[in-house]
Amino acid sequence: MxxxxxxxxxxxxxxxxxTSIFLSATxxxxxxAADPSSxxxxxxxxxxxxxxxxxxxxxxxxxxxxxxxxxLGSNGMHVVYTQEETITAYLETGKFPxxxxxxxxxxxxxxxxxxxxxxxRAGEVEGWFVMVKDSTGKFEDxxxxxxxxxxxxxxxxxxxxxxxxxxxESECLGCHVPAQxxxxxxTEGYPVLR
Amino acid sequence: MxxxxxxxxxxxxxxxxxTSIFLSATxxxxxxAADPSSxxxxxxxxxxxxxxxxxxxxxxxxxxxxxxxxxLGSNGMHVVYTQEETITAYLETGKFPxxxxxxxxxxxxxxxxxxxxxxxRAGEVEGWFVMVKDSTGKFEDxxxxxxxxxxxxxxxxxxxxxxxxxxxESECLGCHVPAQxxxxxxTEGYPVLR
Numbered sequence: 387m388x389x390x391x392x393x394x395x396x397x398x399x400x401x402x403x404x405t406s407i408f409l410s411a412t413x414x415x416x417x418x419a420a421d422p423s424s425x426x427x428x429x430x431x432x433x434x435x436x437x438x439x440x441x442x443x444x445x446x447x448x449x450x451x452x453x454x455x456x457x458l459g460s461n462g463m464h465v466v467y468t469q470e471e472t473i474t475a476y477l478e479t480g481k482f483p484x485x486x487x488x489x490x491x492x493x494x495x496x497x498x499x500x501x502x503x504x505x506x507r508a509g510e511v512e513g514w515f516v517m518v519k520d521s522t523g524k525f526e527d528x529x530x531x532x533x534x535x536x537x538x539x540x541x542x543x544x545x546x547x548x549x550x551x552x553x554x555e556s557e558c559l560g561c562h563v564p565a566q567x568x569x570x571x572x573t574e575g576y577p578v579l580r
Numbered sequence: 581m582x583x584x585x586x587x588x589x590x591x592x593x594x595x596x597x598x599t600s601i602f603l604s605a606t607x608x609x610x611x612x613a614a615d616p617s618s619x620x621x622x623x624x625x626x627x628x629x630x631x632x633x634x635x636x637x638x639x640x641x642x643x644x645x646x647x648x649x650x651x652l653g654s655n656g657m658h659v660v661y662t663q664e665e666t667i668t669a670y671l672e673t674g675k676f677p678x679x680x681x682x683x684x685x686x687x688x689x690x691x692x693x694x695x696x697x698x699x700x701r702a703g704e705v706e707g708w709f710v711m712v713k714d715s716t717g718k719f720e721d722x723x724x725x726x727x728x729x730x731x732x733x734x735x736x737x738x739x740x741x742x743x744x745x746x747x748x749e750s751e752c753l754g755c756h757v758p759a760q761x762x763x764x765x766x767t768e769g770y771p772v773l774r
Contacts, residue, residue: 445639
């Protein structure tokens with residue numbers, strides 16, 4: 387493009403530089419937000435993010451669900467993804483920014499004897515949990531999915547656009563109580579946040 | 581920038597458009613390459629990529645190593661990352677492009693009773709395997725790490741810059757023989773490539 391921009395003056399370039407510095411400073415003050423629009427509409431309805439989060443977002447970490455007593459390895463893998471902006475903000479502030487979307491993909495597994503031992507790897511998708519950070523509480527009177535600074539929803543594998551959960555307190559919150567003092571998130575499983 | 585580009589003519593914009601189409605066509609022909617410079621020097625020495633691959637690259641998938649008989653869950657998690665360009669190219673061509681770097685982070689685990697069951701999650705780094713795609717064979721006479729279209733190296737947790745392996749054939753290849761017909765890679769564990 388620059389060959390076509392003969393009128394770009396040194397002043398313009400300096401202005402662009404100053405703008406960049408200003409934007410960096412704003413982010414440095416912990417005001418970074420993430421864009422939740424892939425996952426929440428204006429009415430507070432939640433869906434599985436309609437982006438290829440496996441490729442476009444960043445994997446936070448994997449939880450391997452142990453096989454039942456007597457079995458070997460894992461019978462489930464839960465892989466959690468979020469937007470890159472969420473990780474950038476968390477590393478700066480130690481907090482999840484508004485707009486952070488955490489999608490936990492629930493996968494079955496295949497377990498086999500491999501050259502490195504008995505190994506479980508991801509199988510098919512069995513469902514999703516989605517959480518969306520919103521500290522403003524703007525959706526708390528909408529659909530029963532919002533509270534404690536988050537939106538909470540579960541999705542069966544057959545419908546990523548509509549949650550089957552209707553009451554986050556009775557259907558979602560219980561499993562997160564042990565992480566309550568950590569903004570409800572089990573961050574210890576997420577090496578990229580260390 | 582456009583406000584500073586008063587001399588951009590319709591002809592220039594058409595030229596830019598044609599260039600974009602040409603570039604897309606080139607990529608479409610499977611000539612996409614990935615940049616291996618974070619992981620390989622000019623002499624073919626391999627290191628663990630000196631980027632924050634957990635955040636800057638894409639997770640291909642996780643292999644959970646089963647605990648020994650009688651134990652529950654996993655006693656290791658192997659998480660594999662690659663550059664985004666590698667995934668883009670693979671999804672277009674079904675092949676790993678030259679310059680693709682696969683870094684397998686070997687992690688210990690913590691296993692605990694959680695609200696969702698007996699769960700293993702990533703612990704500390706115990707080492708890395710790194711593979712680098714190079715179909716040209718240009719490094720095959722250098723350091724014993726290159727052959728079968730790849731560079732192969734293992735790194736202990738205490739030194740990510742220097743491999744301890746010196747002969748890929750005797751130290752690395754054996755574990756990959758079952759995946760030989762799939763360019764030596766166990767892609768079945770990588771949902772993002774499906």
